[in-house]
Amino acid sequence: MGHRCCGKQKVKRGLWSPEEDEKLIKHITTRGHGSWSSVPKHAGLQRCGKSCRLRWINYLRPELKRGSFTPEEEQIIIDVHRILGNRWAQIAKHLPGRTDNEVKNFWNSCIKKKLMSQGLDPKTHNLISSHQRASNKIGGSSRSQPHDQQKPISVNFTTVNSQMKNCSAELNSSSSSPIVTLYNAQQAPMVETMATPPTHQYHDDQNPNAAWTSVKDPTFHEPSTESTLNISSSSSSSSMNLSVFGLLGNSNCLYAAGAQPFEAPRIILEGEQSKGSEEVLQQEKEKLLEMEMIKAIDDQDMDASLMESSSFDFSFLESTLMSTGVTSHDLNSMADFAWNY
DNA sequence: AATCTAATCAACCGCACGACT
DNA sequence: AAGTCGTGCGGTTGATTAGAT
Numbered sequence: 437m438g439h440r441c442c443g444k445q446k447v448k449r450g451l452w453s454p455e456e457d458e459k460l461i462k463h464i465t466t467r468g469h470g471s472w473s474s475v476p477k478h479a480g481l482q483r484c485g486k487s488c489r490l491r492w493i494n495y496l497r498p499e500l501k502r503g504s505f506t507p508e509e510e511q512i513i514i515d516v517h518r519i520l521g522n523r524w525a526q527i528a529k530h531l532p533g534r535t536d537n538e539v540k541n542f543w544n545s546c547i548k549k550k551l552m553s554q555g556l557d558p559k560t561h562n563l564i565s566s567h568q569r570a571s572n573k574i575g576g577s578s579r580s581q582p583h584d585q586q587k588p589i590s591v592n593f594t595t596v597n598s599q600m601k602n603c604s605a606e607l608n609s610s611s612s613s614p615i616v617t618l619y620n621a622q623q624a625p626m627v628e629t630m631a632t633p634p635t636h637q638y639h640d641d642q643n644p645n646a647a648w649t650s651v652k653d654p655t656f657h658e659p660s661t662e663s664t665l666n667i668s669s670s671s672s673s674s675s676m677n678l679s680v681f682g683l684l685g686n687s688n689c690l691y692a693a694g695a696q697p698f699e700a701p702r703i704i705l706e707g708e709q710s711k712g713s714e715e716v717l718q719q720e721k722e723k724l725l726e727m728e729m730i731k732a733i734d735d736q737d738m739d740a741s742l743m744e745s746s747s748f749d750f751s752f753l754e755s756t757l758m759s760t761g762v763t764s765h766d767l768n769s770m771a772d773f774a775w776n777y
Numbered sequence: 778a779a780t781c782t783a784a785t786c787a788a789c790c791g792c793a794c795g796a797c798t
Numbered sequence: 799a800a801g802t803c804g805t806g807c808g809g810t811t812g813a814t815t816a817g818a819t
Contacts, residue, residue: 451787451813473804489805490788525807536807541786544809549784 448482452491456481460488461496494535501533505542513539513547518561 448456463469463479469492472485481488505513509531516527524536524543531539548558557564 449789471804485804486790487788493806494787522808537787540808545785 446482447476447484447487449487452483452495456483457491457496460491464492464496494537499533500535505534509534510542510547513543514551514561517543517547521559 452460459479459481460475463475467478469475469489472489475481475485475488476483479488483491512530513527516530520526522540524540528534528536528539543558551558551561552564555564556562
């Protein structure tokens, strides 16, 4: 029973027994892990150091939070994944008590499919074209899909700022006439981008037959600035609403900074709408943003576009609009813009 | 009740990277 | 500079679980 990383040593593989767990816990809590390669020997385990490390990190650490992910955690994963991609360890750092392995498994087994079922590319978080969706269609499963996979989603173009520097930009139409002028993120006023209050979708879980209803965001204030870009959802029956453009902390503002000012459509999760959890979510998002901003500045590996973007990047907006048939030449029609979904 | 099938999750594998010699 | 070692990470696998038939 050899093991590649441990040479000729005989090591056990597979699931850990309670006895092995006990030995490992006892060893690490009393002596620390030191060099992982020496742990098996000192702890009296027939395992390789790598396996011990993995077991400790993913399962035995006392600070680990067990149990299923909360809707707030799920939203954080989606938000951070959109920024960082499959950097599970980085994503997990935003979720105290969760491991990269846990996050990765949750993504692959649940979130990924949920996004796909909502017509979103789990890699890019952009809308998938209809023919792509057809080819990516998830086959019907005999095991029941989580019921919330069937829920409609509300498109929420929130701004994820990785930086707050170089915060002014202008969006020009092809004819060079300014459509929207954006200001420094730290300077008021921000561009109000909505005439229609953001909505949240509710569903009465006590009544599975109840229709989804959209409810105005109680924190919404009517925009008042001149350079308002009216984007309303004229189709109340649409399951997807272009309902929110804005910064995470302020759903009505569009910040002009960072590489990806518009966040991909996000899923409004069950339970998220409750006042309490929404506040928690909001706080978590603000904290996340703060951390991401610091990280983006420090992290040399960060996508170069994040660092060099001194102007607003509308590629995401553009691609999203294009996918819905709205072109940059046709921004006036955005007043009646709605997702045909 | 038995079998099939898909979801879930713990664990493994290989690679990359940094520290050290 | 090159080699080795230890560690961390992301992708993948395989066992288990649980719903469907």
